Amino acid sequence: MKKFFGVFALVILSHGSVFAEDIEAQSRISQVTVYSSSAFVTRSAKIPLPPGDSRVIFANIIPDIDENSLRVKGKGSAEVKILGAQVKRAYTEEAPAERVQQLQAQIQSMEDQHAKLDNEKLVLTEEKQYLDSVRLYANQQIPKDLVTKMPPAQELEATLNFLGVKLRANFDRGQEIDIALREGRKKLDALKRQLGEISGSSRNVKRSIVVEIEAAKAGDLEFEVSYMVNGASWNAVYDARTDFERSEVELVSHAVVRQSSGENWEDVALVLSTAQVSVSGKMPDVNSWFIRPYQPPVPLQRNKMYADKSEHLMSMESAVGVAGSAPAALAVHVPEKRAVAENLYAMAEAKGVSVSYKLTRTATIKTDGTDHKLPVSSQILKASFEYSAYPRITPLAYLRSLVTNAKDLQLLGGHVNVFFEGDFVGTSWIESIAPGQEFDLYMGSDENVKIKRELLEKKADDVLLGGIPSPNRKMIYKYKLTAENYKTNAIKMHLFEAIPVSEDERIKVKVTQLSVEPKQKDWKDKKGIWRWELQLEPKAKQEIFYTCTVEFPRDMRVEGLE
Numbered sequence: 001m002k003k004f005f006g007v008f009a010l011v012i013l014s015h016g017s018v019f020a021e022d023i024e025a026q027s028r029i030s031q032v033t034v035y036s037s038s039a040f041v042t043r044s045a046k047i048p049l050p051p052g053d054s055r056v057i058f059a060n061i062i063p064d065i066d067e068n069s070l071r072v073k074g075k076g077s078a079e080v081k082i083l084g085a086q087v088k089r090a091y092t093e094e095a096p097a098e099r100v101q102q103l104q105a106q107i108q109s110m111e112d113q114h115a116k117l118d119n120e121k122l123v124l125t126e127e128k129q130y131l132d133s134v135r136l137y138a139n140q141q142i143p144k145d146l147v148t149k150m151p152p153a154q155e156l157e158a159t160l161n162f163l164g165v166k167l168r169a170n171f172d173r174g175q176e177i178d179i180a181l182r183e184g185r186k187k188l189d190a191l192k193r194q195l196g197e198i199s200g201s202s203r204n205v206k207r208s209i210v211v212e213i214e215a216a217k218a219g220d221l222e223f224e225v226s227y228m229v230n231g232a233s234w235n236a237v238y239d240a241r242t243d244f245e246r247s248e249v250e251l252v253s254h255a256v257v258r259q260s261s262g263e264n265w266e267d268v269a270l271v272l273s274t275a276q277v278s279v280s281g282k283m284p285d286v287n288s289w290f291i292r293p294y295q296p297p298v299p300l301q302r303n304k305m306y307a308d309k310s311e312h313l314m315s316m317e318s319a320v321g322v323a324g325s326a327p328a329a330l331a332v333h334v335p336e337k338r339a340v341a342e343n344l345y346a347m348a349e350a351k352g353v354s355v356s357y358k359l360t361r362t363a364t365i366k367t368d369g370t371d372h373k374l375p376v377s378s379q380i381l382k383a384s385f386e387y388s389a390y391p392r393i394t395p396l397a398y399l400r401s402l403v404t405n406a407k408d409l410q411l412l413g414g415h416v417n418v419f420f421e422g423d424f425v426g427t428s429w430i431e432s433i434a435p436g437q438e439f440d441l442y443m444g445s446d447e448n449v450k451i452k453r454e455l456l457e458k459k460a461d462d463v464l465l466g467g468i469p470s471p472n473r474k475m476i477y478k479y480k481l482t483a484e485n486y487k488t489n490a491i492k493m494h495l496f497e498a499i500p501v502s503e504d505e506r507i508k509v510k511v512t513q514l515s516v517e518p519k520q521k522d523w524k525d526k527k528g529i530w531r532w533e534l535q536l537e538p539k540a541k542q543e544i545f546y547t548c549t550v551e552f553p554r555d556m557r558v559e560g561l562e
Helices: 097-148 153-199 304-323
Strands: 003-007 021-024 028-034 038-049 052-061 066-076 079-091 205-217 219-230 232-243 248-259 265-273 289-293 347-351 354-358 363-365 372-382 384-389 397-404 414-420 423-430 438-445 449-461 472-485 491-498 500-502 508-512 529-536 541-553
Touching: 028 232, 038 052, 038 232, 052 219, 066 079, 066 205, 079 219, 097 153, 205 219, 232 438, 248 265, 248 363, 248 397, 363 372, 372 397, 384 449, 397 449, 414 438, 423 438, 449 491, 472 491, 472 529, 500 508, 529 541
Parallel strands: 021 052, 028 265, 232 414, 289 500, 384 491
Antiparallel strands: 003 066, 028 038, 038 219, 052 205, 066 219, 079 205, 232 248, 248 372, 265 354, 265 363, 347 354, 384 397, 397 438, 414 423, 449 472, 472 541, 491 529, 508 541
16 A cells, blocks of 8 residues: 655655665656746656665756745555655856757757848848839839830839839748747847846855655655746647637637746646736727816926935835735636537646646747647637727727626636637737636727718807807717628727817716617716717618807816817
């Protein structure tokens, strides 16, 4: 029968006995739990143990680990007690030569590639100058020839084809080089960071984890040592694929994992622990339109002592705000139906207020800081498609799907790659969504739905009483809102408009000649925000007219008017 023994804290021992044997464990990284800005790394090794006291040594630990996070456990046929564990540091004169040489060779190779691409870019620039000179000559010479003779059509066609093909090839290759250089610089920066980490201030440190044990009976023992490292993170990214025919949205979540801890994770069991990570295809916020008497700004008077104290307090408050932020939880849903065939999604495990995704396949994450996109979950959401528009700010109509999240799934805030009937159409964003929460999933703007807001008339009504101007002044604005549906199917639209709201009793606002009553005024308790619900058939157009009159004292300057 196997026995299990574990120690779940770092213990600094003052054990008095002499250890019978030092045993160097041949370990490998078997599991990694990635958090928002760190990772918990587990190394595994199977060791034959003699009876008595021994020290098991996990050597060549590259990253600078958090000693307070050190955990050790073991199980097997040997009957042992784990007495404690600690991190040992040996100071050497040289950095890890093999790794340094490997990084230096990679950096040199990439720099050579960049130099070659830079030289090719120079050749392309000279070629472009030559082609431009040929084009300039042709633009000047051909018109001259046309005065005295008509050049053969074959010559004209050959000249145009030559310039078109060569210029297009020149441009395409230049763009390829720019992309290759941009991506190469990212990798080169990551390699240089790694080289700096192992050859910088910590280049003389060689780390190992020493576990002290007492074996009452010899046998095999499976050891696991775990520790926290920095330089790792993950964030959520989503793919949203719409199906208008079925009124569905498939929402697939991915984790983008990156790490530069100093050691590669080869074929490890990867666990993603949720943490709060926190334009776009989303409609701008709908805000109230306030008007008020104009007030000139008051110069701010501060002496130097007060300014210094104020800036110091602000910096302290900012630091406290960052330090006091707390992570939020995230759940995961493993779909039973319509899962993407080629993807295996993560299994969820709730642990108190947090949830972890355990990927069903092992993963390899190199320590080069590059992004690795891994599938996490997928769900099919029943959707009610609608359009929203706020033409006072933007003349775009935004496609919105009202969906309800799964009851056991919490979504982190993140970017959404939007696909419409198989085509990628842009990006959007979702905030953090609770399990079972109804939320708006914006699918970007639709060019087949046209929105317009027009100021048809603007005039001042200065009433004269017996040749004397009245004490009040009236500003009259006439607007037209237009929504047109150029799609082949009927659509539902929420059209928003901001009506002026007075913040001073001397300013009077009145709306007249309203052609269509809004569905809602003061939408979501936002003063002056009106919302119309429009049903537009294919190729249909809806126009809404209204007149807004603003009356205020003649000697008052009103702020916020158009």
